[in-house]
Amino acid sequence: MEKDHNDKNVQAFSKTAIDKQKMYFCKLACLINNGPFAFMVTDINGSIEYVNNSFIKLTGFKTEEILGKSSSILKSGKTDPLIYKKLCKKIKKGETWKDVNPITVVHEHYNNLSEKRIIEIMASPLFDENNDFQGIVESWRDITARIVQENKLIESESNLKAIINSGDQSIILLDKDNRILCFNENFRKEVNKRFSLKVSIGDLFDSFIPKTDLDILSKYLNKAYVGKSILKEIQVDNIWYEYYFNPVINHDGKYNGVSICYRDISERKKAQAVIEHMAYNDILTDIPNRRLFDDRLKIALAQAERENHKLAVLLLDFDYFKRINDTFGHAAGDMLLKSVASRISGILRASDTLARLGGDEFIILAPSINNFDMVDRIAKKILDQFKRPYFIRNNELNITASIGVSIYPDDAKDSLELLKNADTAMYNAKNEGRYKYKFFTKTMNGNVLQRFKMEMGMHHALHNAQFQVYYQPIHETKTNKVVAVEALLRWLHPDLGMILPERFISIAEETGLIIPIGEWLIETVCRQNRQWIDDGHDPLKIAINLSARQLREPDLADFIKKSLKDNNLDHTNFSIEITETIMMEEGSPAIDTLTKLTEMGIEISLDDFGTGYSSLGYLKQFPIEFLKIDRSFIKDSIDNEADARIVRAILSMAHSLKKKVVAEGVESEEQLQYLKWLGCDQVQGFLLSHPVSKKNIHNIIKESENKEKSI
Ligand code: C2E
Ligand code: CA
Ligand code: CA
Numbered sequence: 001m002e003k004d005h006n007d008k009n010v011q012a013f014s015k016t017a018i019d020k021q022k023m024y025f026c027k028l029a030c031l032i033n034n035g036p037f038a039f040m041v042t043d044i045n046g047s048i049e050y051v052n053n054s055f056i057k058l059t060g061f062k063t064e065e066i067l068g069k070s071s072s073i074l075k076s077g078k079t080d081p082l083i084y085k086k087l088c089k090k091i092k093k094g095e096t097w098k099d100v101n102p103i104t105v106v107h108e109h110y111n112n113l114s115e116k117r118i119i120e121i122m123a124s125p126l127f128d129e130n131n132d133f134q135g136i137v138e139s140w141r142d143i144t145a146r147i148v149q150e151n152k153l154i155e156s157e158s159n160l161k162a163i164i165n166s167g168d169q170s171i172i173l174l175d176k177d178n179r180i181l182c183f184n185e186n187f188r189k190e191v192n193k194r195f196s197l198k199v200s201i202g203d204l205f206d207s208f209i210p211k212t213d214l215d216i217l218s219k220y221l222n223k224a225y226v227g228k229s230i231l232k233e234i235q236v237d238n239i240w241y242e243y244y245f246n247p248v249i250n251h252d253g254k255y256n257g258v259s260i261c262y263r264d265i266s267e268r269k270k271a272q273a274v275i276e277h278m279a280y281n282d283i284l285t286d287i288p289n290r291r292l293f294d295d296r297l298k299i300a301l302a303q304a305e306r307e308n309h310k311l312a313v314l315l316l317d318f319d320y321f322k323r324i325n326d327t328f329g330h331a332a333g334d335m336l337l338k339s340v341a342s343r344i345s346g347i348l349r350a351s352d353t354l355a356r357l358g359g360d361e362f363i364i365l366a367p368s369i370n371n372f373d374m375v376d377r378i379a380k381k382i383l384d385q386f387k388r389p390y391f392i393r394n395n396e397l398n399i400t401a402s403i404g405v406s407i408y409p410d411d412a413k414d415s416l417e418l419l420k421n422a423d424t425a426m427y428n429a430k431n432e433g434r435y436k437y438k439f440f441t442k443t444m445n446g447n448v449l450q451r452f453k454m455e456m457g458m459h460h461a462l463h464n465a466q467f468q469v470y471y472q473p474i475h476e477t478k479t480n481k482v483v484a485v486e487a488l489l490r491w492l493h494p495d496l497g498m499i500l501p502e503r504f505i506s507i508a509e510e511t512g513l514i515i516p517i518g519e520w521l522i523e524t525v526c527r528q529n530r531q532w533i534d535d536g537h538d539p540l541k542i543a544i545n546l547s548a549r550q551l552r553e554p555d556l557a558d559f560i561k562k563s564l565k566d567n568n569l570d571h572t573n574f575s576i577e578i579t580e581t582i583m584m585e586e587g588s589p590a591i592d593t594l595t596k597l598t599e600m601g602i603e604i605s606l607d608d609f610g611t612g613y614s615s616l617g618y619l620k621q622f623p624i625e626f627l628k629i630d631r632s633f634i635k636d637s638i639d640n641e642a643d644a645r646i647v648r649a650i651l652s653m654a655h656s657l658k659k660k661v662v663a664e665g666v667e668s669e670e671q672l673q674y675l676k677w678l679g680c681d682q683v684q685g686f687l688l689s690h691p692v693s694k695k696n697i698h699n700i701i702k703e704s705e706n707k708e709k710s711i
Contacts, residue, residue, distance in 0.1 A: 038140040041126065042071045044133060058119075058142055071136075091125045091136055118144045168263045173248065175257045176225065178205045213237070220245045224258040233265065240269040282356040284334055285341035293355035293363055297415045300367040304408055310369040311408045314379060315422035316344075318360035319400045319434040320581075326548065327584045328395060335392045336399065343385040352378075363422070369407070372439070379403050379437035386435070402429035403437035411440045427451065431503060450496060454504055457493060458513050462520060466492050469524050471697035473704070474543070474662060474684045477676050482704040484541040484575065486684065487525045488691045489517070509549045518550045522563050526574070528694060530567040537701060543575045543605060548582045552589045557596035571601035577628065579607050583618040598623055605662065610646060619657060627654045631665020631685070638670050651678055 032039060038055035042048055048066050056063055059074065066073065075084070120143045126135045164171050164184040173182040180203050191199045191208045199208060206214060213236045220230045224245035232243050242265045248257035280292035288296070297313070304311045318324075318340075325333040337360065344362070345354050353365040366378055382403060389396040404426025412418040425440040431451070432438070461467055471485040491499040508514040525542045533539055550556060564574060576597065582590050583606075598604065605626035606619075610633055629650050636643040647663075654661045663675045666685030675683055689700055 036141075038142075040071070040074075040138045040140065041135055042138075043135040046071050046136075049135060055140060058117075058140060071138075087121075087123055091123055092133070094125050094127075094133075116144075117142055118147045169261045170263065172205065172260045173257060174205050174221075174260065178221075179203065180205055181257060210237075217243070221258055221260075224260075225255060227255050233269075239264055240266045285338050285356050287341050287345060288353055288355040290355060290357050290363075293353060293357075293365065294415065296353050297365055297418070300365060301408060301415060304367065310410070312364075312366040312369050312375045312378070313406050313408075313418045313422045314364040314366065314375070314382070314437070315357075315404045315406075315419070315426045316362040316364065316382065316401050317403075317426055317430070319402055319430070321360035321399065323548070323581050324397060324399060326588070327581060328392070328397070332392050332395065332397070336390055336397055339390050339392065340385065340399070340401075344382055347381050347385065348378075363419075372407075375405055375407065375439075379405060383435065383437060400435035402426055402434050404429055404440065405437060406440040430506075433502070451507070453495065454493070454499065455507055455511065457495075458491075458504065458508060458511065461491060461493075462513075462516055466494070467517060467520065468492060468693065469521060469528070470691035470693060471542075472684060472691035473689050473697065473700055474682050475688050475704075477672075477680050477683050479708070480704075481708055482540070482701055483682060484543055485697060485701075486543045486545075486577070486691070487521060488545070489521060490691075505547065509547055512549075514547060514549050515553055518544075518546070519559060522560060526563040526567040526569055529569055529573050532698070532701070533569075538705060539573055540701065541573060541575055541603075543577050545577045545607065548579075548588075548590055551578065551582060551593045554589055554593070556593050557600065560597065560602070561600060571603075575603040575605060575625075577605045577607040580609065580611075580618075583622070594622060608664075610650060619659070624659060626660050626662050626682070628662045628664050628684075629680075634663050634665045634671055634675075634685070635667070638668070638674060644674075647675075647680075648678060651680060655679070 033053045035052075035054065037052075038058040039050070039052045040048060040055050041050040048069055048071055051061075051063060051066060059066075120141045121138055122141075123136050123138045125133055126137050128134050165186070168186065169184070170187040170190055171182075171184040172180055172187050175181050180199065180201055182201065183199060188199055191197050195208060197208060209217065216234055216236060220232055220243065223230055224247050227247045228245075229247065230243070230245040232245075234241050234243050241262045244261040246259045246261075247255045248259055250256045280289060280295075281287065282289045300311050321333065324336060337356070341354065341356065341362065344364075348354055348364065349366075351367055355363050355365075357363050364378070364382070366375065369375055383401065386400045389398050391397070404422045404424065406412060406418050406421035406425060408418055411421045421440040421444075424444045425438045428444050429436045429438040438444075457466075468490045470488045470490050472488060473482040474484040474486060475481060476483045489501045489505070491501075491504055493499050505514065508517055521544060525544060529540065529542050546556075560574070564570065578594075582594070594604065603625040604622060605628050606624055607628050608630040609627040611630045627650060629647060633643045633646050633650075637647045638644070651661055660681040662682040662684060663671075663680045664684050666672050666675065666683045666687050668687060671685075672683060672687060689697075692700070
């Protein structure tokens with residue numbers, strides 16, 4: 001319809017087309033009709049006089065629907081009426097009006113499309129040749145797409161802003177001359193806080209960064225300017241930052257700036273340091289752990305090889321640490337480990353490393369060793385740290401340790417072998433009585449093999465009747481009469497010969513075999529005692545040794561009771577020897593067993609007296625009959641005044657508490673006479689008899705009885 005209308009116009013013009021002017025107007029009309037702009041002309045009263053094709057297309061009206069109508073039918077009702085008022089005012093003044101905020105027209109109003117369109121309207125007044133106002137020419141343009149695009153841009157910019165302002169990063173964009181093109185809130189705040197400066201776009205980056213920082217940063221900045229992305233942790237002013245330098249590429253592919261993102265990572269660094277520390281240090285003692293030790297040993301070995309010198313590895317293990325844990329609890333054990341670690345750390349050279357391997361095992365690396373004397377001195381110094389007691393939770397704890405030493409390159413060339421040999425040497429130190437240090441020797445490997453053989457062999461020893469009981473007489477000092485015998489275990493090993501208890505009791509305790517072995521011993525001595533009585537001897541007391549492990553067995557007291565009964569013996573025929581440490585096990589089942597045994601009337605002797613805690617409180621708790629002075633005091637009691645004083649003190653203390661005293665390890669006549677003079681009740685030792693087999697003890701008992709009878 002619209003097309004027809006226009007074509008008719010053209011035809012009309014061309015039919016009468018003589019006049020060029022008319023043709024010109026015809027073309028102009030065609031151009032106006034079909035050009036990109038929508039036009040509308042109103043008359044002086046605001047009635048629509050003309051619209052072009054584009055206008056029809058844009059508004060969705062048909063020509064006949066709007067021609068002659070008031071232009072107000074075009075109003076969508078969604079546009080602020082003020083805008084129209086402004087428009088009229090301007091037009092009346094004869095000015096062209098173009099709304100800065102284009103009039104918003106909702107298109108659905110005009111056609112059936114539901115979208116909202118944004119129309120920019122330019123309106124100009126129309127004057128006749130007399131300059132009288134004749135109407136308005138309006139050109140309409142659909143700018144919806146542009147506005148949508150602009151809105152999108154605004155939105156994406158605000159999203160970007162939100163992103164760069166969120167988080168803990170400071171972000172700056174620099175141009176080639178180090179001028180700030182853009183920055184985020186964090187950077188603004190930081191500059192303000194650190195330097196009390198206000199940052200603006202176009203400022204030089206250098207003016208916000210101290211020279212010292214800039215020196216560090218410029219190295220990376222320069223690289224970023226030529227296209228390198230760099231992520232770097234940088235420390236400035238004692239603060240750790242993570243910096244990310246990224247080249248900025250412009251539309252033609254050239255680098256024309258750098259973006260810098262950075263954040264304070266001090267907290268993360270601190271946490272990292274803690275984690276790293278934990279990975280390489282022992283949590284309890286805060287000294288290096290095995291991992292760090294291994295690292296250091298590797299480095300030290302390489303250096304020793306290069307510089308052609310020796311190094312020493314000293315492996316240290318506490319003696320009877322389990323007793324401490326069992327007696328005072330694990331917390332006390334931990335505290336003791338800590339105290340020992342700190343004491344030893346205090347005496348080592350800065351170049352030495354003390355590490356904890358776990359449990360009560362420590363290791364010392366002494367690099368740059370010139371001679372064995374040097375290692376001797378270190379080992380002695382370490383053992384000296386066990387001379388003084390440790391005070392833990394109001395307890396005075398005495399502990400010792402054994403040390404095994406191996407030397408590079410003499411004993412081994414690599415770290416594994418060095419540690420293995422130090423371990424072997426340490427076991428040797430333990431076997432030889434503990435609280436000492438031993439240098440590794442090649443023959444020791446044989447000893448370790450022996451220990452292994454022993455462990456294996458002990459399982460069969462009981463069944464194969466390889467254990468024997470030896471007896472050592474205990475004499476009354478005044479009369480020299482045998483008043484008791486101490487039962488001492490012997491192991492007749494098919495390959496290794498006779499093995500003394502010092503070498504196998506601890507293994508038997510560790511493996512638990514001490515329980516069946518102990519039961520066998522109790523039965524054996526009870527049977528033996530019955531035999532002697534049946535043979536017509538005076539009833540004799542047999543003393544057996546019990547370790548903590550045995551006492552913790554809940555059935556032990558009943559077992560002893562039954563063995564005595566089975567052999568028709570009573571409590572006077574039997575006694576037990578225990579060490580002081582057992583008495584300290586408050587709340588332990590060992591104490592229950594002891595209570596049961598004392599209720600049965602069985603005598604208790606305190607063995608190795610003077611070497612343990614010597615806390616005397618428990619002496620009152622249990623009816624302890626005898627104190628057995630440890631043989632180490634007897635050994636030097638003649639020559640060493642300190643030891644003699646201890647012996648005298650034990651005697652007078654024991655007697656004042658109405659306890660009897662046995663002196664162990666009496667080896668010389670001089671010692672015996674001295675003990676007699678001091679009033680020691682009983683004596684035991686090689687001078688009187690070694691521990692001997694049942695046949696030989698039988699003779700000794702007989703001899704003693706005969707002597708008595710002859711007196
Ligand atoms: P102990 O209870 O102190 O036993 C005394 C040790 O001193 C015995 O060593 C004995 O041979 C030794 N001895 C005796 N007189 C002298 C002397 O004049 N000079 C020297 N130098 N030593 C002397 P043995 O038989 O080697 O026993 C060592 C330890 O093994 C015992 O020390 C005891 O603690 C333990 N033991 C022995 N038999 C048993 C047992 O059946 N059960 C348990 N749990 N432990 C036992
Ligand atoms: Ca004993
Ligand atoms: Ca003893």
